[in-house]
Amino acid sequence: MATTAKEVAKRLVSVLESFPKERIEHFASFKEVQAERFAVIAGLPSKSKDLKTTKSNKSIAEIVSSTLSNKSGPKDTFKTDALTSQVLEQQLVSAANISQNKYSTYYPISSKLLKPKGNPNYYDRLVGDLEKGGKQKEGLLSGMMTVITGKY
Amino acid sequence: DGKLNLKTTPTELATSSTLPNIEKEHLPKRDIDPKRKLEVNKKETTGYVIPKWQEALGEAFIGVFKVDMDKIRSGSIGGSKYYYMCKDQGLQFKNEPLSDTAKFYYETLGLNRSFSQWFQITALHVWLLFVRMRAMPFKYGKLYQQKLVDRLFKDIELRLSEEMNVMSGSIRDNYLKDFDSQLRGIVMSYDEALISDDATLAAALWRNFFNGDKNVDLVHVEAMVRYIRMQLYVLDKTSDREFGFGDFQFVKPNEVVEPLTKENEDLLRKKVREKYEPLEGKQLPSNRSVLSLEE
Numbered sequence: 001m002a003t004t005a006k007e008v009a010k011r012l013v014s015v016l017e018s019f020p021k022e023r024i025e026h027f028a029s030f031k032e033v034q035a036e037r038f039a040v041i042a043g044l045p046s047k048s049k050d051l052k053t054t055k056s057n058k059s060i061a062e063i064v065s066s067t068l069s070n071k072s073g074p075k076d077t078f079k080t081d082a083l084t085s086q087v088l089e090q091q092l093v094s095a096a097n098i099s100q101n102k103y104s105t106y107y108p109i110s111s112k113l114l115k116p117k118g119n120p121n122y123y124d125r126l127v128g129d130l131e132k133g134g135k136q137k138e139g140l141l142s143g144m145m146t147v148i149t150g151k152y
Numbered sequence: 153d154g155k156l157n158l159k160t161t162p163t164e165l166a167t168s169s170t171l172p173n174i175e176k177e178h179l180p181k182r183d184i185d186p187k188r189k190l191e192v193n194k195k196e197t198t199g200y201v202i203p204k205w206q207e208a209l210g211e212a213f214i215g216v217f218k219v220d221m222d223k224i225r226s227g228s229i230g231g232s233k234y235y236y237m238c239k240d241q242g243l244q245f246k247n248e249p250l251s252d253t254a255k256f257y258y259e260t261l262g263l264n265r266s267f268s269q270w271f272q273i274t275a276l277h278v279w280l281l282f283v284r285m286r287a288m289p290f291k292y293g294k295l296y297q298q299k300l301v302d303r304l305f306k307d308i309e310l311r312l313s314e315e316m317n318v319m320s321g322s323i324r325d326n327y328l329k330d331f332d333s334q335l336r337g338i339v340m341s342y343d344e345a346l347i348s349d350d351a352t353l354a355a356a357l358w359r360n361f362f363n364g365d366k367n368v369d370l371v372h373v374e375a376m377v378r379y380i381r382m383q384l385y386v387l388d389k390t391s392d393r394e395f396g397f398g399d400f401q402f403v404k405p406n407e408v409v410e411p412l413t414k415e416n417e418d419l420l421r422k423k424v425r426e427k428y429e430p431l432e433g434k435q436l437p438s439n440r441s442v443l444s445l446e447e
Binding site: 006019020022023026027028029030031033034037064077078079082083086087090091093094095097099100101102103104105107108109110112113116117118119122123126127130150151 | 158168169170171172176226236283284285286287288289290292293294331340343344346347348349352353354355358359364366367368369371373374377378381382384385387388409411447
């Protein structure tokens with residue numbers, strides 16, 4: 001076999017890490033959880049707070065067993081048995097397609113949907129609010145306008 | 153891989169993955185096993201034909217009182233036809249054969265068969281329609297959205313009491329509140345993804361549709377990203393008039409959409425004009441509409 005599972009997993013982690021940072025903090029981050037899942041196979045040090053270890057040169061078996069015995073964490077664990085290099089290659093292609101915006105480029109949408117005529121500022125305001133982390137409150141005047149007009 | 157190109161359907165793409173389905177231990181796995189199923193109103197079935205005298209009376213009434221048919225249509229199209237289109241995508245009952253679309257979700261993607269998964273599938277399609285409704289004139293788009301979401305929650309409440317045997321009203325109310333906040337989160341996340349990129353869409357799908365499954369198959373996530381972008385493309389090419397009249401269908405997961413050329417698009421617009429506003433022949437009062445034929 002040309003490439004080992006470990007090498008493919010390393011490339012997979014780097015593709016996942018190139019995903020944009022999420023605008024607001026969610027209960028779990030797709031990018032981080034998945035990067036961690038493949039970092040286990042790649043033998044890379046874990047970045048998660050739960051799994052943080054002082055020694056980064058732990059073997060895969062040790063990391064997996066410590067993950068399994070981690071009672072405070074979520075009940076489900078990473079299942080790495082089925083992740084052969086062939087499977088990982090496919091996962092890599094998919095992650096790369098997603099990160100390269102293959103589909104939003106192939107199926108472009110026009111300003112008809114992006115600046116909807118019923119509510120042209122909708123997406124601008126949504127992103128604006130998300131950029132603020134959903135923490136900053138709306139001003140009284142614009143808040144009242146939202147209620148009266150029903151437009152976001 | 154040369155075999156997997158842009159002409160691959162989401163189903164083919166998802167099936168091409170060799171990663172076996174990994175048990176989702178932390179998620180509920182419960183087929184919907186109803187004691188009795190909700191009946192579909194006869195008037196809401198596809199084959200229903202309205203009696204001639206009722207039709208004539210209706211047309212006369214609409215003509216005389218100049219009823220705003222675009223408003224009326226929001227109920228029958230947005231609240232009925234479009235709702236059933238969303239609901240039926242992932243509908244499943246124990247010991248009953250799955251529809252083609254449901255097979256894609258539960259067999260190809262290997263999602264757990266449960267009420268909350270059905271809600272996720274339905275909410276995704278409701279959101280797709282919301283995106284299009286927002287681009288209608290404000291007055292009508294808002295109504296279509298309102299009717300669709302009202303129907304969704306009315307149906308969830310009925311399904312909980314009739315099919316899921318949740319007898320306590322206060323428990324049902326709690327579930328409804330929970331589904332309401334879930335829907336808000338879903339709409340917000342997918343809306344953010346719509347104007348961002350495929351990676352944001354993948355993350356939103358993973359959090360909601362794939363239930364944050366740690367062992368998710370990325371090929372399946374890609375298949376869903378492709379599926380959604382395909383739908384959005386079709387919605388973008390559908391005019392207000394067609395959409396408002398219910399002339400829209402979701403692309404099936406085993407179908408593929410090819411981007412239109414300029415000629416295709418002109419031909420499409422011409423056909424739509426011929427269909428809705430024929431040069432000869434009178435238009436029935438019930439077919440009147442102010443919705444745009446062009447966009």
